[in-house]
Structures are given as C-alpha cells and as structure tokens.
Amino acid sequence: MEELLDVLIVGGGPIGLACGIEAKKANLSYTIIEKGCLVNSLFNYPLHMTFFSTADRLEIGGYPFPSIHPKPNRMEALEYYRRVADVSDLNLRLFEEVQSIKPGTDEVYLVSTSKGKYKAKHIIIATGFYDIPNxxxxxxxxxxxxxxxxxxxxxxxxxxxxxxxxxxxxxxxxxxxxxxxxxxxxxxxxxxxxxxxxxxxxxxxxxxxxxxxxxxxxxxxxxxxxxxxxxxxxxxxxxxxxxxxxxMTGYQPNFDFLKSIGIELSLDEKRHPTHNPETMETNMPSMYLAGVVCGGMDTRVWFIENSRIHAVKIVEHILQAAEQEKAF
Missing domain, CATH: 3.50.50.60 (FAD/NAD(P)-binding domain)
Structure with missing residues (x-):
C-alpha cells in the first residue's frame, strides 16, 4: 500500500521547489516529482542566458540569492536552486514523469508515474510551459x-x-x-x-x-x-x-495533460486553466496550480518573481481547510 501524502507536487522548477519548502514548513508530508533534472526548464535555457529579474526576485523559501551580476545568469541560478534543494533537504523524485492523476475514494488522488504509484490528499501542478514549442x-x-x-x-x-x-x-x-x-x-x-x-x-x-x-x-x-x-x-x-x-516562437503549457486530469480550460485562444486566484485551487477539489502554468497561453504574465507567492497561498489554503474540517 502506497503512503498517503498530504501534498504531491508535479514539477521540480523554482515554483515547485517553493511549494515543497512551504509544505515542509507546515509539517505536511509531500513529494516533488520532476520528469527531468532539477529545475529542468532552467537547465535547458541558452548557455549564456541572463535573467530579466534581479537575484532577490528569484529567491524562494527565504534563502538569499547572492550574485556577482546585477541580474544573475543561468549558471548562477542552477547553483542557487541546487543549494536551496540541498539545504531544505527537499523530498525530490527526479527523472520521473507523472502519467496520470485520477480521483480515488475518500477524497484522495491516485497518481501513476513512470516509476511508481502515489496517493495524495492534495495535488499542486507547477509544470511551467517550456516543453512544448509553438x-x-x-x-x-x-x-x-x-x-x-x-x-x-x-x-x-x-x-x-x-x-x-x-x-x-x-x-x-x-x-x-x-x-x-x-x-x-x-x-x-x-x-x-x-x-x-x-x-x-x-x-x-x-x-x-x-x-x-x-x-x-x-x-x-x-x-x-x-x-x-x-x-x-x-x-x-x-x-x-x-x-x-x-x-523562437514561444512555448505553451501541456494542455493535454491538464485536461486529462480534469482541469477545465477557457474556450478562447488564451486557454486559461480554471482556478481561484486567491487560493490557486482549480475546478478539481484540492488540486492547485502554481507558477507560469496559471497563465495558459499568456506565458508572459507569470514569472518566478511574481508567482512565488502561489506556494504560500496554496499551503495556507490547505491548512485552513484542514482546520475547518476539524471544527466540524
């Protein structure tokens, strides 16, 4: 029998890591599943890429990001997020692809991956948009x-x-x-x-x-x-x-995956995934979105610096829902 997790996080990018840090701070059991290497999208950025954001805007979990440049480059970012993952001792499953997420009994989600099966009370989708080119x-x-x-x-x-x-x-x-x-x-x-x-x-x-x-x-x-x-x-x-x-025509989220797990998309060309911006919960109960995936085809709306807060919102909502359940 698989362990029942409080939270399963799909995506090991900066926002997925931020969600893991917040879950750990709240003493929630969690696992981060990433189909590639740590911060896989950043790893696949151009070798000499420089971020638009300053280092402090790329920080997660309260860990300082020292940089010798006004705006950090790809190599510095990879070093920073590796160190954050190490210092936080995050529960990571790398090079493991999530293949399906289905509702089970007793308000639990059943997750199948390329390497195993999981059960979780809550799901966070933090998959970004860099894998599928336009x-x-x-x-x-x-x-x-x-x-x-x-x-x-x-x-x-x-x-x-x-x-x-x-x-x-x-x-x-x-x-x-x-x-x-x-x-x-x-x-x-x-x-x-x-x-x-x-x-x-x-x-x-x-x-x-x-x-x-x-x-x-x-x-x-x-x-x-x-x-x-x-x-x-x-x-x-x-x-x-x-x-x-x-x-260089841009990229898009994996809409087929989002639809396969029950997340509704807007019918216009933007294809915005349905979610509550205050809690980040989707139309699927206890399933959340975090990071750039929230914008659908509006891939310039969300960045690391303005979507870090999603991790905090999600974990706060999970804790509040648990408190309300106890009250009844």
Whole structure:
C-alpha cells in the first residue's frame, strides 16, 4: 500500500521547489516529482542566458540569492536552486514523469508515474510551459535544421541563420550568433521590435540599422528547404540561402495533460486553466496550480518573481481547510 501524502507536487522548477519548502514548513508530508533534472526548464535555457529579474526576485523559501551580476545568469541560478534543494533537504523524485492523476475514494488522488504509484490528499501542478514549442505549421518545419530551442552560439559560426520572432529569445539568438560569426536574418511578424529587454533592444536595433543583422518586418516564414527558405514580405516573396532556422516562437503549457486530469480550460485562444486566484485551487477539489502554468497561453504574465507567492497561498489554503474540517 502506497503512503498517503498530504501534498504531491508535479514539477521540480523554482515554483515547485517553493511549494515543497512551504509544505515542509507546515509539517505536511509531500513529494516533488520532476520528469527531468532539477529545475529542468532552467537547465535547458541558452548557455549564456541572463535573467530579466534581479537575484532577490528569484529567491524562494527565504534563502538569499547572492550574485556577482546585477541580474544573475543561468549558471548562477542552477547553483542557487541546487543549494536551496540541498539545504531544505527537499523530498525530490527526479527523472520521473507523472502519467496520470485520477480521483480515488475518500477524497484522495491516485497518481501513476513512470516509476511508481502515489496517493495524495492534495495535488499542486507547477509544470511551467517550456516543453512544448509553438509551431510555425509550415512546410519543412520538421527538417532537422529547424530548431525551437537554442543553447550555444558557437555551433552557428559561419552559418546562415534565420531567426523567427521578435521577443527576448529571438533577440538573444540573433545577437549572440552574429557575434560568433553567423550571418543572421530576422523574420518578424510585427512592424517593429517589441517586448525585448530594455538593455538588449538598443543593441539589436543598432545592428539592424547598420545592416549587420538583416531584418524583414511585417513578414512571415512560409517554407523551409534543405538549403534555402521562403519569406513573405510586404514587397513579395524572398528566397534566401539558409543553413539553420531558429524558430523562437514561444512555448505553451501541456494542455493535454491538464485536461486529462480534469482541469477545465477557457474556450478562447488564451486557454486559461480554471482556478481561484486567491487560493490557486482549480475546478478539481484540492488540486492547485502554481507558477507560469496559471497563465495558459499568456506565458508572459507569470514569472518566478511574481508567482512565488502561489506556494504560500496554496499551503495556507490547505491548512485552513484542514482546520475547518476539524471544527466540524
């Protein structure tokens, strides 16, 4: 017979860890299950990525985050969250994927994973959104040269790169690969650069203005082939020689998983998961959302710095519900 947990947390990112810390402080039995490594999404960020937030805004559990930079980088964040997990002695199950969550009897959830089975009174979903890219849905997108994730600019030295998008990721890819010797062309749906970190945008705009980086605005990529691509611009179709396409088009939560465990989604294009913003409880009793997954397709609404409070809200609600149950 499996142990009955007070809380099972799905996702071992910063917010999942924060939920584990709060559960432990409240003397609740808990387990954090993560399908990859610790803070898996952060591990898969670009090698030289710098956070928009300052170090103090990335702190969880009251543990200070010292950084030698005004805004910490990926390596510092990985070090910090490893140390937090160690110092907190969190109950972690890494490289274990949750496959199903179903209501059982006596208000208990039955959880099946790739490595075992669990029972829990409460479930917290803190799965983020970095695992499923938004596709271009164009011919040739399935070619190996099309990348939805970016790691190290050195790989693209002397290569002809097309970067699709105009967000922070696209800006970083364009600038970093260009500085390492790539020939870079940007394809931007909007008429100008938007939603880019304020210290990066002038750099990118200057590179475009001087012609170091070519940019097609109000344009879309329409087809990818082995050695070239087609771009639809306001002036008509443009065909370019090309080695790699970096499709920095954003990511989305695993909506199929959310629906499979009973969480309702809004019917509009935002697909917001149903939850009470005061308690973070979903339409499924005793099942909660935490972190960026709360925003559905609005992936720019929630970040580490403004969703850390979700962990506190959830555990407070669990404790309050337990007190009320005792009163009756």
């Amino acid at each position: 596709l271009l849905n164009i011919p040739g997108e399935d070619l190996p040269k099309v990348k939805h994730y970016y790691y190290d600019p050195h790989f693209y030295y002397k290569q002809k790169i097309v970067v699709v998008g105009a967000n922070n990721s696209a800006a970083d890819v364009a600038l970093e690969t260009w500085r390492r010797g790539a020939e870079v062309t940007m394809v931007v749906r909007e008429p100008e650069l938007q939603s880019i970190k304020y210290w990066v945008k002038p750099d990118l705009q200057n590179r475009i203005d001087e012609g170091s980086i070519k940019a097609y605005f109000s344009s879309v990529l329409t087809e990818v082939r082995e050695s070239e691509v087609d771009i639809l611009t306001p002036q008509g179709k443009v065909t370019l020689a090309n080695d790699y396409v970096m499709a």
